[in-house]
Amino acid sequence: MSEQTQILNSIPVDPLTGSISVPIYQTSTFVQEAPGVHKGYDYARSNNPTRKVLEDIIAKLENGTNGYAFASGLAAIDAVVKLLKSGDDIIAVDDIYGGAFRLFTHVYEKFGISINYVDSTNAANIANAVTDKTALIWIESPTNPTLKISDIRAIAKTAKAHNILLCVDNTFASPVSQKPIDLGADIVVHSATKYISGHSDIIAGLVVTATEELGAKIKFIQNASGAILGPFDSWLAIRGIETLSLRIRQHAENAQQIAEYLIEEKLIKNVYYPGLPSHHNHEIAKSQQKYFGGVIAFDLVIDDKALASKIVSSTKLFKLAESLGGVKSLCCLPCEMTHKSIPAEKRYQSGVTDSLIRLSVGLEDAEDLIADLKQAFASAVHENITETANVL
Template sequence: MKRDIPLDHLQFATRCVHGGVYKDPLYNSVVTPIYPSSTFYFEGPRQTSGYDYSRTKNPTRDALEENLASLEGGAGATAVATGMAAITTVLHLLPAGAHVVSGADIYGGTYRLFANVLPARGLRFSMVDMGDPAAVAAAIEPDTALIWIETPSNPLLRLTDIRAVCALARERGVLTCADNTFLSPYLQRPLEMGADLVVHSTTKYLNGHSDVVGGAIVSGTRELAEKVAATANALGTTCSPFDAWLVLRGVKTLPLRMQAHEKNAAALAQLLDAHPLVERVYYPGLSQHPGHELARRQQHGFGAMLSFELAGGEAAVFRLVERLKLYAFAESLGGVESLIEHPTSMSHAAMTPQAQADAGIGPGLVRVSAGIEDTQDLVDDMAQALAAIESGD
């Protein structure tokens, strides 16, 4: 029996499981096959099965793209080799000499690309407070071609009003792209709020198991999707079939994982918020977070990322990570295991000290990616490490 399941009317969790799956007409596999072939034979002159070379188009990658487009509510998706490949591909859609508006508090790799690489190729960037629509409006110039939205921001969890910024951009004829890596389409869908493009590091929550690097670009219109796909093909940024298969496997459990992640992050935020060694907690789920009400309006949850300022600066941070047992001291995020890192010396080390200061990233800042371990175990481990610092051990 052929299984041809239309996804549009299905709920999110069902689309995670069934999107892009039934691609095996020979053996009826319930798992999407991996097609590792680099090339596909022609049936005759100018006659193909729809595939000729895997950089351009591959059945396994197509399956993942179908799944992700459905989850984000897009007209099409392109899966690429890394999250940075996704960002690079989007920026190559812009004309020479174009101007881009982005936040000052953004992922360090994005900052490095915007500040150190692309200006040499003619693009100009203004980094502003994206939480202030008036500041965004003031930064738009006649040749502004793109507004880059990262919400919640990395690592300070600042929020951008997606609807307000996208409405402003549309009035000015400016493209908008939202990095949705921190929340995944389970918790936020920027296309529904007016964004033109959404990017992901699929390395993070979509894959969820810290065993692949990948990226994706989801487009709001078919025309834009075709342009993105052509650009990725020309640049050679598309991902391998095996990496696409790993992400497609991981995304099946996305809703269950995100629920567990968020539960743990909320518990950790409560612990840290009450601790005397913690000067400030950045987590939109806390009622005192300046973006709390906006998060309630535009997100379907508060997410699993949090940051906090530890009294004692960098030395205290390193004492903390030495005493933790369950949190791996590592970059990246979104895996099933809990990770802790020091943005100043790790994920945001590419930023100059002045850029870090301008973004509000100080030496005592700690970023946590809450995993899916038992909640009490994570809370207890964090509590004992803080207690050890407090006692001078």
């Protein structure tokens, strides 16, 4: 069965009315037949039929046992960290999403959870960082924004050997491209704001577990903390999933063409995209991803924030905005936007320079997007001719 057929087949027809679209149960509570006797729903924070459909769909797509929907990607991350206790240690990917860094470092460290940031592109670095206090390994693959790839299978072996939880942020790949649970992960998280919904119109997060036992723990945290996804946003996420496979395929096709153009652009120093043979872990990406994704990052031959800012402000089709994964192309300057909360020294250590630009490649025609980048580069060079003359 194809991925697209599997997705559509996982979305149920409403058994009460035959509605082809999942109903939106916009209610806070449910009438009970007698005290404690109901149809599986008593209060919408604990459970909601629309949200339950979304949670079941993502569990199926990730080949997990249980799925849970949260009010944001960070709420989903927060729920996973709440599995830990004071004194535990997290080994986290060094090129980490700025919001996750902020949550780990500025919220949970003060509760006695320590964070050890490691370059996970070499699985041995993870193994060497394990201590008797390590309770969770946290990786993104690909990472945000430098598209680093980690060997999930190898890291999973280390995690299992030491009885450590492995959580993979699968936002950039999506379950269409990569299934971390099949590769050995215990937990998968998504910012469903991105590719899952796909239309830049909701904020949402998802957690999928590999076992019923872990699922019960996340469910308890979801209900106890209350950061649940509302029914209308759950419905929008379901609607987005209906075209997920088709969109991911086109995002990746467009991104591959743009990445191949960018490596020939004289103004650019490095292009980060797993689909390029020059990518450090290209072969690992090929072994665990069906598609290479729709995000590209690159930095300039001159590490000049002003020049990079001019480029992202000069595009026409690529809209200057945070976030990614929508049908419309976006661009951003991470050092001033998505990763501003990370100290400059740490940003540079993980490869996020002041001139690093991130592209979220949408569904416009690839040739039009390339033309847009060319005119933006030309405009920026024209205004900064003195600084760029020596390299062009």
